[in-house]
Amino acid sequence: MPTPPLPETRLDPRYSAPDAGAADWARAVALLTEAELFWLSTVRPDGRPHVTPLLAVWQDGGLHFCTGPEERKALNLRENPEVALVTGVNALRTGFDLVVEGTAVPLTDGVRLRALARAYTEKYGDEWTFAVRDGAFVGDGGRAPVFRVEPRTAFGFAKAPYAQTRWRFTDV
Template structure:
């Protein structure tokens, strides 16, 4: 899939005078290498739900899996809009990232096999998944797979504070 180069804008309201926009290439690299992400979804009654999870960046999208009965899967069935975040928990350095977009189910065998291979390459053999019946099959049972292609993303640079927005 060809890379999408988003419109990039530094928001001066939330940026130091010397700040420059973070490149999408840098943000994408961090999305590829981050180990932990936080998924925010909306419960049917409108309350937020946030949970940590593992994810892989593949074909210009984040991919994650979850059991069909888990709260996040049930939330996404009712409302696919979500936010994935990653970054570092320090104030004076690093880059925090926020990716907004709909979580769409991945059910076709070839893409599922590619996502499964990406999980194992990134997280090791403990995260091996077989593909069966439009989902992952692993030690924890059946897991649905979702893909979040960014609609909008934000980068929050720390140190020389800068807020970058990417629109796709």
């Protein structure tokens, strides 16, 4: 997999303290890699939002998640693959929050899926061990298609001092 492009980085002074600086994308990647829980936002066919927590793995410049083929998020993605994934700290004055916007693309390549299956087990433990069959994860809950989201735009929200960084990926 080629090296992902570095994003254009911009601090938004409207939402940042006077002494704040833009966050580095490498820091954001480290936080995306370490985060255990993400919130996925999708859009229902009738236009209403749907938000749900899930596990995700950062690998090769993108976030990856799986879901049952008949779960609400999977049904939504069939109609509209545009998503936002959010992770961070549920506190006002500490931590760093991240929002990743992009298109959820089904991933079916067996080699990449096996690498992701290993990454899930390494990150989340043995209860998150998947086999790979017919272009999807297979586990205790049955078949689970896997989706990849390469950031198109990402936002970082620092809290000490308050700062909002936007990363824009021009090649995505």
